[in-house]
Amino acid sequence: MVVPFVTCWVATSTLGAVIGAALGDPRRFGADFAFTALFIALVAAFWKGRVTFWTVAAAGLASALTYRLIGPPWHVLAGALCGLAAAWFAAGSGGEAGEAEAAPEVRP
Numbered sequence: 203m204v205v206p207f208v209t210c211w212v213a214t215s216t217l218g219a220v221i222g223a224a225l226g227d228p229r230r231f232g233a234d235f236a237f238t239a240l241f242i243a244l245v246a247a248f249w250k251g252r253v254t255f256w257t258v259a260a261a262g263l264a265s266a267l268t269y270r271l272i273g274p275p276w277h278v279l280a281g282a283l284c285g286l287a288a289a290w291f292a293a294g295s296g297g298e299a300g301e302a303e304a305a306p307e308v309r310p
Contacts, residue, residue, distance in 0.1 A: 253292040261285030 228234050265281030
């Protein structure tokens with residue numbers, strides 16, 4: 203099962219790198235904003251309330267600060283780690299994430 207997954211991953215990553223290099227600057231096509239719009243749409247689709255807010259806020263703030271203070275590519279890692287930590291803390295403090303709704307008891 204691992205071999206087809208890795209093969210597909212490597213093939214599509216290589217294809218994306220080749221096509222991306224051939225396309226050049228994404229601003230020519232307006233794709234720079236399209237990536238931002240896609241991210242916003244994904245966040246809106248997965249919105250679950252308070253836990254999502256703190257996760258997105260922590261990741262965004264950490265990413266923006268790291269981008270300004272250290273620069274790329276470290277802002278991606280900082281945003282991901284802070285988002286994970288915020289989600290873990292928010293969900294662990296009685297948040298709605300991770301709490302499964304109890305199934306009703308079925309009696310014969």
